[in-house]
Amino acid sequence: MSDKPLAISSADSRAGAERGSIESDQYLQFIEAVAEANQRAEVIVAAYPSLDRSTIVHTLLNLKLSPEERLFKSLLRGGARAIFS
């Protein structure tokens, strides 16, 4: 993971990558997915102000993973499974 700050705008991040600061398709895909999730979360929170925006963003990003990946992300953070087990 780069230690550069994450850009919110996918256009800005693309420009950064084109400059050669970060030459990673994976980076661009990640930034674009985060940007999309944030935009969609804003719409949902506007309709449901009591909901936690960060949780909605993480949920939308999880939906791009397979069910098995979602589960083991949860288990890893719960300390029930080592990364390379």
Added chain:
Amino acid sequence: MVERARFSVEEIALLRAFAEHGVRYLVVGLSSAALQGAPVVTQDVDLWIEELGSEPFKAALRQVGAFYVPPGLAGSNPPMIGPEAFRLFDLVVDVHGVGNFADEYANAVEVRIGDVPLRLLSLKSVIASKESLGRQKDQAVLPALRAALTAISRDS
């Protein structure tokens, strides 16, 4: 790094054996919520078996070298699956605050792990079960589950 984490060979073999032997079960609790996309943390996979201790259930376990430990056999133990290779799975006898097994099974969400089908207690029912429990840890996770349900509903 998430991509490196998978069910073990033994764990997926057990789930496949359940399917082959017609053992009806639901993944419940936070593992069900996580499988559906909720960003929650859990430490095990809770299985609600329709007929715990039935012959198909035991046959599935035998097929993969596992065994059933009834409740109370080792002190005050809950029902368990052994040996250690299967410790990811916890057995749940009943789930508070939701319908009976048949009703929840009919409304379950199905996902696949490779060729193995998993039936999940719906996120709506996971929330209902947490709401019915007075434990602090269940109440604490409710806002995240409700937000996830809304996000998933809007995504589909």
